[in-house]
Amino acid sequence: xxxxxxxxxxxxxxxxxxxxxxxxxxxxxxxxxxxxxxxxxxxxxxxxxxxxxxxxxxxxxxxxxxxxxxxxxxxxxxxxxxxxxxxxxxxxxxxxxxxxxxxxxxxxxxxxxxxxxxxxxxxxxxxxxxxxxxxxxxxxxxxxxxxxxxxxxxxxxxxxxxxxxxxxxxxxxxxxxxxxxxxxxxxxxxxxxxxxxxxxxxxxxxxxxxxxxxxx
Amino acid sequence: xxxxxxxxxxxxxxxxxxxxxxxxxxxxxxxxxxxxxxxxxxxxxxxxxxxxxxxxxxxxxxxxxxxxxxxxxxxxxxxxxxxxxxxxxxxxxxxxxxxxxxxxxxxxxxxxxxxxxxxxxxxxxxxxxxxxxxxxxxxxxxxxxxxxxxxxxxxxxxxxxxxxxxxxxxxxxxxxxxxxxxxxxxxxxxxxxxxxxxxxxxxxxxxxxxxxxxxx
DNA sequence: GAGGCTAATGACAGCCACTGACAGTTGACA
DNA sequence: TGTCAACTGTCAGTGGCTGTCATTAGCCTC
Numbered sequence: 001x002x003x004x005x006x007x008x009x010x011x012x013x014x015x016x017x018x019x020x021x022x023x024x025x026x027x028x029x030x031x032x033x034x035x036x037x038x039x040x041x042x043x044x045x046x047x048x049x050x051x052x053x054x055x056x057x058x059x060x061x062x063x064x065x066x067x068x069x070x071x072x073x074x075x076x077x078x079x080x081x082x083x084x085x086x087x088x089x090x091x092x093x094x095x096x097x098x099x100x101x102x103x104x105x106x107x108x109x110x111x112x113x114x115x116x117x118x119x120x121x122x123x124x125x126x127x128x129x130x131x132x133x134x135x136x137x138x139x140x141x142x143x144x145x146x147x148x149x150x151x152x153x154x155x156x157x158x159x160x161x162x163x164x165x166x167x168x169x170x171x172x173x174x175x176x177x178x179x180x181x182x183x184x185x186x187x188x189x190x191x192x193x194x195x196x197x198x199x200x201x202x203x204x205x206x207x208x209x210x211x212x213x214x215x216x
Numbered sequence: 217x218x219x220x221x222x223x224x225x226x227x228x229x230x231x232x233x234x235x236x237x238x239x240x241x242x243x244x245x246x247x248x249x250x251x252x253x254x255x256x257x258x259x260x261x262x263x264x265x266x267x268x269x270x271x272x273x274x275x276x277x278x279x280x281x282x283x284x285x286x287x288x289x290x291x292x293x294x295x296x297x298x299x300x301x302x303x304x305x306x307x308x309x310x311x312x313x314x315x316x317x318x319x320x321x322x323x324x325x326x327x328x329x330x331x332x333x334x335x336x337x338x339x340x341x342x343x344x345x346x347x348x349x350x351x352x353x354x355x356x357x358x359x360x361x362x363x364x365x366x367x368x369x370x371x372x373x374x375x376x377x378x379x380x381x382x383x384x385x386x387x388x389x390x391x392x393x394x395x396x397x398x399x400x401x402x403x404x405x406x407x408x409x410x411x412x413x414x415x416x417x418x419x420x421x422x423x424x425x426x427x428x429x430x431x432x
Numbered sequence: 433g434a435g436g437c438t439a440a441t442g443a444c445a446g447c448c449a450c451t452g453a454c455a456g457t458t459g460a461c462a
Numbered sequence: 463t464g465t466c467a468a469c470t471g472t473c474a475g476t477g478g479c480t481g482t483c484a485t486t487a488g489c490c491t492c
Contacts, residue, residue, distance in 0.1 A: 012439075012488055019440095040477065051442050056479065089426030129353060136356060137349035140392075154428045162416055165393045166423040173385035176356075177378060200378055204424065207382040210305030212370045228459055228468075235469095257449065267471050272450065 020058050021112060022048045027065040028113055032120040036066060036128045063134045069113060069121055070135070074142055076108055077101045082149050090150045090164075094171045095201055102194050119188050126183050139176070143168045174200050236274050237328060238264045243281040244329055248336040252282060252344045279350045285329060285337055286351070290358055292324055293317045298365050306366045306380070310387045311417055318410050335404050342399055355392070359384045390416050 026047040030039040041062055045055045059065045080097035088096065106115050113121070125131045143165075151157070151164040158164050178200045182193055242263040246255040257278055261271045275281045296313035304312065322331050329337070341347045359381075367373070367380040374380050394416045398409055 010488080015488085016440080041479085042477085052478095053443080053480090054441060057440080060479095062478070090428070091424060091426060132356070133349035133353035136352035137345060140348070140352060156428060161428075162393060162397065162419055163423040163428055165396075166390060166416065166419055169389035169393050170386050170420065170424060173389040174382060177381045177385050180381075181378065200382065203378055203382055204386065207379040208307060208386060208420065210307060212306070212372060212377075212379055226460080231459085232469085256447090268449095269451090269472080270470060273470080276450095278449070 019048065019050065019054070023050070023055060023058055024065060024068055024112055027059075028069060028117055028121055031066055031124050032117060036062075036124055036131055063131065066121070066125065066128075066131050067134060067138060069109060069118055070125070071138070072112075073101060073105060073108055073118075074138070076104070078142065078145055078149070081146055086153060090154065090167050091171065091201075093150075093153075094146070094168070095198070098175070098197055099194050102190050102197070105190060115190065116188075122179075123183055126180070136176075139172060143172045170204065171201075174204055235264065235266065235270070239266070239271060239274055240281060240284055240328055243275075244285060244333055244337055247282055247340050248333060252278075252340055252347055279347065282337070282341065282344075282347050283350060283354060285325060285334060286341070287354070288328075289317060289321060289324055289334075290354070292320070294358065294361055294365070297362055302369060306370065306383050307387065307417075309366075309369075310362070310384070311414070314391070314413055315410050318406050318413070321406060331406070332404075338395075339399055342396070352392075355388060359388045386420065387417075390420055 023044060027039075027044050030044060030047070041055055042052050044065070045052045055065075059068070077097055080100055081093055084093035084097055105118065109115070109118055125135050147158060147164040147168040150168065151161075154164070156164060175197070178193075178197050181200075182188075182196055185192075187193075187196075239260060243255075243260050246260060246263065257271055258268050260281070261268045271281075275284070293313055296316055297309055300309035300313055321334065325331070325334055341351050363374060363380040363384040366384065367377075370380070372380060391413070394409075394413050397416075398404075398412055401408075403409075403412075
């Protein structure tokens, strides 16, 4: 009984995971180096030596492969919100979960890509209309999931009270503005992203109050 | 000089407009009656007795035809914001422009469809993933345009001050939540939409403050 | 460790959205 | 009325995506 494998991954599972990761890596590499539109599914499949049909068995479509990396971090974010202490106010819980997410981004995706590749893929998404569209739709789904988490935390009925959805929608809106700013700017460091996120969240109140001309 | 036509529409222009409108009408009719995915471009073209190629000369794609009706009202909304008196605070200007938009919806689309068809088309968009994605992307573009209008009104530099984008993003978020609620609910009247819009906008402040458990 | 079961894959055919190229038709305008 | 340019139809082709079916290859049992 030396070096046992308790949960028994199984050779089949291993291979499947390997194929999936290789396809994803190849897709990210091709998308970031030559663009999303100029990359065909056949190309990705060929890079991993599988048939095009197999690609579609691992990913629902080309889009899904392009958004899979981001999907990993989004999933972690949702879990992060769920794990926040119950005494935190909703917006504060969201804020902390996002900041933690940025901090642990590197470990979350290391089996697939580097942080730099993640950022480059993000740029591709933001600059490719069809990908941006899909990204926004998925963000909407994520917001719905998080609204459920908040409603549960606060013991509210989401169908009767719009505040959970409103708070999450506002938060999501700020995140989108932040992401855009972050891509447009020069600072690609995770610390820079954390700082920008905090700053913009603090500006929501002032932005809603009007009287912009007298402020800053 | 009896019954002159000053700007001279021209027979060609007339025919073009006619083809465009007929294609749009046919598309809306087919999408709302049998669904977006189950409608092919050939079907739409055939309903108007033009070739598939011609359809693509009038619409960049199937999606554009599905979103064109909504696009008319969105364009009017942007103009509405631009036309609001300069003394209004940003959020107030947005609110008034939207409410006015609902009120004049009927006249805006009458050459193409009825209000009921507009609502049904909206449901199709909301329930078809690819259309919802495209819709959200276009909304993002609209928000950018409106942020520019607000920044100009207030004499701000959008690249230095995030408040115009933040305010518009928050407003857009509320609108999306409202639209969803409105589609889920039973009340399809324009008056009901106006009322819901007002109510949700009033809730943004409370939603951000937390302490949900003590309030209503 | 041979054979059966089943999941994973490849190969093939086909649908549909969309595009480029070219030729035919029809308003516009001198 | 004839010329020009815009509009359209036809055809061929690309690429994303799906259904089907035969083949391969882990897995499990006896």
